[in-house]
Amino acid sequence: MDLKDIINERYSVRDYLPQKVEESKIKYILECAQLAPSACNLQPWYFYVIESEELRSKVCEAYNREWFKKAPVYIVVCKDTVQSWKRASDGMDSGDIDAAIAAQHICLAVHDAGLGTCWVCNFDLPSLTKSLDIPQNREAIAIFPIGYVDKEKSKILERKRKPINEISEWR
Numbered sequence: 001m002d003l004k005d006i007i008n009e010r011y012s013v014r015d016y017l018p019q020k021v022e023e024s025k026i027k028y029i030l031e032c033a034q035l036a037p038s039a040c041n042l043q044p045w046y047f048y049v050i051e052s053e054e055l056r057s058k059v060c061e062a063y064n065r066e067w068f069k070k071a072p073v074y075i076v077v078c079k080d081t082v083q084s085w086k087r088a089s090d091g092m093d094s095g096d097i098d099a100a101i102a103a104q105h106i107c108l109a110v111h112d113a114g115l116g117t118c119w120v121c122n123f124d125l126p127s128l129t130k131s132l133d134i135p136q137n138r139e140a141i142a143i144f145p146i147g148y149v150d151k152e153k154s155k156i157l158e159r160k161r162k163p164i165n166e167i168s169e170w171r
């Protein structure tokens with residue numbers, strides 16, 4: 001698939017089938033995340049693939065939504081706050097940027113693999129950190145529920161985007 005097609009077709013999926021996601025697809029998605037660029041190539045990220053019934057329900061305690069519970073697998077993306085590059089001039093920490101790039105690779109790879117996902121950041125961080133026993137040097141930045149799309153229910157909402165001339169200028 002062309003990159004533009006993947007970008008164009010991807011949307012936030014909030015309706016999943018209970019069907020299990022093949023391990024080969026999860027591996028493909030992780031390989032795409034692994035290839036993301038990062039400041040000084042420090043790769044300050046870590047990914048938890050959550051499949052077990054017990055941990056899935058704990059993840060759902062941190063983001064308690066009916067649609068979210070239906071996903072058969074979750075990938076929790078963490079930044080590594082120790083490894084991340086810090087800009088010498090002002091201390092800017094590149095961890096969020098680096099982890100977000102890897103996260104968007106995940107998002108696009110999921111679509112390319114014939115699955116659906118949705119960025120989720122509105123979760124309870126202390127609850128997620130505790131239930132997954134995430135160490136102090138890592139901080140979850142996003143959760144991706146992943147599954148086959150329930151095409152009978154899933155609606156592509158209107159893609160509302162600001163026009164190019166409002167968000168850019170050529171100088």
Ligand SMILES: Cc1cc2nc3c(=O)[nH]c(=O)nc-3n(C[C@H](O)[C@H](O)[C@H](O)COP(=O)(O)O)c2cc1C
Binds near residue numbers: 010
């Ligand atoms: C950083 C980020 C955080 C988001 N957090 C949530 C969330 O917690 N829950 C949710 O339902 N959608 C979440 N979304 C999805 C956005 O609502 C969605 O991407 C946006 O409305 C555009 O729709 P589209 O993804 O279908 O193009 C998030 C998206 C991003 C990029």
